[in-house]
Amino acid sequence: MIFRKAVKEYERKCAAAGVPEETVMAYLVEIANQERCNLYMHYDEEMPAELEARFHAGMKRILNQEPMAHVLGYSWFYGYKFAVDGDVLIPRPETEELCARILAGIDRFFPEGKVHCVDIGTGSGAIAVTIACEEPRVVMDATDISEEALEKAKCNAETNGAKISFFAGDMVKPLIEAGRKYDVLICNPPYIPADEEMERSVVDFEPHVALFGGSDGLRFYREIFRDCRSVLKEKAFMAFEMGWNQREAMSALVQELLPEAQFEIRKDMNGKDRMLFVYFGIEDAVQ
Ligand code: SAM
Ligand code: GLN
Numbered sequence: 001m002i003f004r005k006a007v008k009e010y011e012r013k014c015a016a017a018g019v020p021e022e023t024v025m026a027y028l029v030e031i032a033n034q035e036r037c038n039l040y041m042h043y044d045e046e047m048p049a050e051l052e053a054r055f056h057a058g059m060k061r062i063l064n065q066e067p068m069a070h071v072l073g074y075s076w077f078y079g080y081k082f083a084v085d086g087d088v089l090i091p092r093p094e095t096e097e098l099c100a101r102i103l104a105g106i107d108r109f110f111p112e113g114k115v116h117c118v119d120i121g122t123g124s125g126a127i128a129v130t131i132a133c134e135e136p137r138v139v140m141d142a143t144d145i146s147e148e149a150l151e152k153a154k155c156n157a158e159t160n161g162a163k164i165s166f167f168a169g170d171m172v173k174p175l176i177e178a179g180r181k182y183d184v185l186i187c188n189p190p191y192i193p194a195d196e197e198m199e200r201s202v203v204d205f206e207p208h209v210a211l212f213g214g215s216d217g218l219r220f221y222r223e224i225f226r227d228c229r230s231v232l233k234e235k236a237f238m239a240f241e242m243g244w245n246q247r248e249a250m251s252a253l254v255q256e257l258l259p260e261a262q263f264e265i266r267k268d269m270n271g272k273d274r275m276l277f278v279y280f281g282i283e284d285a286v287q
Helices: 003-017 022-032 036-041 049-063 068-072 093-109 126-134 147-160 173-177 219-231 247-257
Strands: 074-077 080-083 115-120 138-144 164-168 182-187 232-241 262-267 273-280
Touching: 003 022, 003 049, 022 036, 022 049, 022 068, 049 068, 068 074, 080 126, 080 147, 093 126, 093 182, 093 232, 093 273, 115 126, 126 138, 126 147, 126 164, 126 182, 138 147, 138 173, 147 164, 164 173, 173 219, 182 219, 219 232, 219 247, 247 262, 247 273
Parallel strands: 115 138, 115 182, 138 164, 182 232
Antiparallel strands: 074 080, 232 273, 262 273
């Protein structure tokens, strides 16, 4: 079959199945290991048999709502490649924005010397690996309650050349036990309310321990706000991802549990409330 025909056919099938049509070219680019413009240059030629077989097999799974990252076995995040499977959350583009903001915060508030950071609930290791690779002054720890996730994160740290110390356990507890103190605490906790309706591609294929944060989605923020002072230095900041509809509840929670802190909620590139930054012992942190 020629490229053009195969792509058009699957784009039609995707539209009918409610899968984004862009997935077809995105998948082909990955398995052909070619730039998109190269594929277009050969658009009216026959697909090599091996590629065609792999394309059909993969598209069959994608049409069944399986995430492309699972079919490929990896996902790209901040330019780094992360092995993923059903044991870890597929890292999301909005989390790349969180990383960029954290790196800017490190530059601004800790411009010199080592910076001790922790990524709680590291999953694939996306945040921890990215921050450690992008800022060599960072000394990075990462935790997860899932042993399977920690295994994946360790592999991803190794393949990307990031040096990270890993801890297994519930939120900040293993860090308190180990007596760790941080300049920067990062967490993208599960924040989806337990009864929220979700797409099949997420709810059927991604680990529920990575998604759901109790009845209001705020369970893990509550726990961290309550315990964080034991693992933070006097001057420190915390960075969280949050749900787009949690601004009011989140603001109330920070004011209630961390009255001494300054905080701000920032929007993602889609204009949605997505990131919470909380500052301790930093004057004029919020401008
Ligand atoms: N940090 C990754 C990212 O941003 O792509 C994964 C975030 S995922 C939303 C939340 C992660 O928290 C999952 O890896 C999950 O296993 C972990 N987790 C869930 N409950 C936890 C707990 N009580 N203590 C530590 N980690 C937990
Ligand atoms: N943004 C993720 C989703 O769409 C949820 C991640 C989280 O709970 N932290 O499904």
